Structure formats: C-alpha cells, structure tokens
Amino acid sequence: EVQLVESGGALVQPGGSLRLSCVASGFTFSNHWMHWVRQGPGKGLEWISRINPDGATSDFAGSVKGRFTVSRDNARNTVSLQMNSLRAEDTAVYYCGRDPDSSGHYPQFYVDLWGHGTQVTVSS
Amino acid sequence: DIQMTQFPATLSASVGDRVTITCRASQSVSSWLAWYQQRPGKAPHLLIYKASSLQSGVPSRFSGSGSGTDFTLTISSLQPDDLGTYFCQQYHSHPFAFGQGTKLEIK
Numbered sequence: 362e363v364q365l366v367e368s369g370g371a372l373v374q375p376g377g378s379l380r381l382s383c384v385a386s387g388f389t390f391s392n393h394w395m396h397w398v399r400q401g402p403g404k405g406l407e408w409i410s411r412i413n414p415d416g417a418t419s420d421f422a423g424s425v426k427g428r429f430t431v432s433r434d435n436a437r438n439t440v441s442l443q444m445n446s447l448r449a450e451d452t453a454v455y456y457c458g459r460d461p462d463s464s465g466h467y468p469q470f471y472v473d474l475w476g477h478g479t480q481v482t483v484s485s
Numbered sequence: 486d487i488q489m490t491q492f493p494a495t496l497s498a499s500v501g502d503r504v505t506i507t508c509r510a511s512q513s514v515s516s517w518l519a520w521y522q523q524r525p526g527k528a529p530h531l532l533i534y535k536a537s538s539l540q541s542g543v544p545s546r547f548s549g550s551g552s553g554t555d556f557t558l559t560i561s562s563l564q565p566d567d568l569g570t571y572f573c574q575q576y577h578s579h580p581f582a583f584g585q586g587t588k589l590e591i592k
Contacts, residue, residue: 405572405583405584405585405586406529406572406583406586407583408519408572408580408581408582408583409573420579420580422580423486424582446550456528456529461534469534469576470517470530470576470579470581471519471531471534471574471576471581472519472521472531473531473534473540474526475528475529477527477528478528
C-alpha cells in the first residue's frame with residue numbers, strides 16, 4: 362500500500378525540542394522530494410519544509426527557519442523533522458507529504474500523497 | 486512572499502448544486518496552483534494540480550480553471566461526500582503558500 366505514516370508528536374514545553382519521523386511505503390521513496398506541512402488548531406495549512414531526494418538540499422518557511430531542520434534516510438524510507446526552540450505557535454498537526462515527481466529531477470512542489478499527521482502541542 | 490486569498494470562507498449548498506470556490510494570488514503564479522479537499526478530522530488530499538489537471542481517481546464533477554492571479558474550483562453537482570474544507574496552494578515560488586480555506590457545508 363502506498364502510504365506515509367508520521368510519528369513522534371507529543372506535548373512539549375516552550376523552548377523544548379522534538380523529532381518527528383515519517384516512514385514511506387509502497388513507492389520508491391529515494392526518487393521523491395518530500396515536504397512537511399502543518400495545521401494549527403482551527404487554522405489553515407502552512408507549508409514549512411522540503412528536502413530533495415538525496416537530502417543535500419532543503420528549504421524552510423520563515424516561521425521555522427533557524428529552529429527546524431529536516432533530514433532523510435533513504436535506506437529506511439524515512440524523513441525526519443527536528444524541531445528546536447519550540448514555541449506555543451508551533452502547536453499543530455504536522456503532515457509529511459510526497460512531491461509527485463518520481464524522477465527526482467523535476468519537482469513540482471505540491472503534495473500528491475499525505476500522511477495522517479501527528480499532533481505537536483507546545484505548552485507549559 | 487505570495488499571499489493566497491480564498492472566498493467565500495464558508496459556503497452552504499444543496500446536493501446537486503453547482504458550487505464555485507475562488508482563489509486569488511497576490512501576484513501571478515502562472516498555472517502553478519493546486520486544490521485540496523480536507524474532510525473533517527482527516528488529512529488533505531489532492532484534487533487538482535496545475536490549475537486545471539484532475540488528479541487520478543478524483544471524480545470528474547471537480548474541475549479547476551484560471552491562470553495568473555485568479556482561479557476557481559467548481560463542483561458541477563454537489564454530493565454529500567463533498568463536505569469539508571477546500572484549500573488552494575501556489576507552488577510557483579517559495580514559500581508555497583496555501584489559502585485560508587473554504588468550508589463547504591451541505592444544506
């Protein structure tokens with residue numbers, strides 16, 4: 362089955378850190394750019410990060426730049442989001458998503474496959 | 486950064502109605518626009534990409550149009566399963582902003 366499964370969400374105090382993981386199955390993970398998108402409570406969607414197939418290139422939204430990093434392990438079909446210096450406004454459901462281009466060379470930068478999401482709550 | 490604005494914010498319609506949702510970009514995104522549906526409590530899923538291309542498996546009652554700054558998503562004959570929130574997203578330039586969403590209710 363083609364799917365993405367996120368894990369690692371938790372309740373964390375302001376200033377704390379958390380690492381989210383997303384495991385892919387059913388497709389050639391190493392060929393695809395991957396994205397992270399979040400959704401705050403009762404809010405819309407916010408694109409926050411992308412990483413290229415070999416993990417050498419990544420980008421972040423301004424709201425998380427300098428605090429979040431992204432990495433991937435193609436041998437384990439896993440992409441991870443390391444979140445540091447967490448703030449209350451980082452509270453959200455975090456989704457990983459697949460870029461539709463399967464060549465890895467012509468990324469589209471929208472998401473054609475979404476995970477179910479993992480909840481991150483930042484509160485004291 | 487490009488800002489995306491959707492309207493209306495909320496829409497109530499009856500089964501069988503033709504429904505149109507609008508998305509406007511603060512500057513041209515050419516045709517680099519996607520539409521997603523999010524059912525209550527679920528992850529989003531892709532409906533339309535490149536402004537008017539229907540994603541595989543999506544019912545043909547969904548269609549998209551527009552280019553530049555103005556886009557529409559149309560449901561030709563509303564079905565009960567279409568309940569949810571609809572989001573547009575530009576992928577012309579980083580950061581890849583979403584609209585704030587249009588909540589579709591079934592009368």
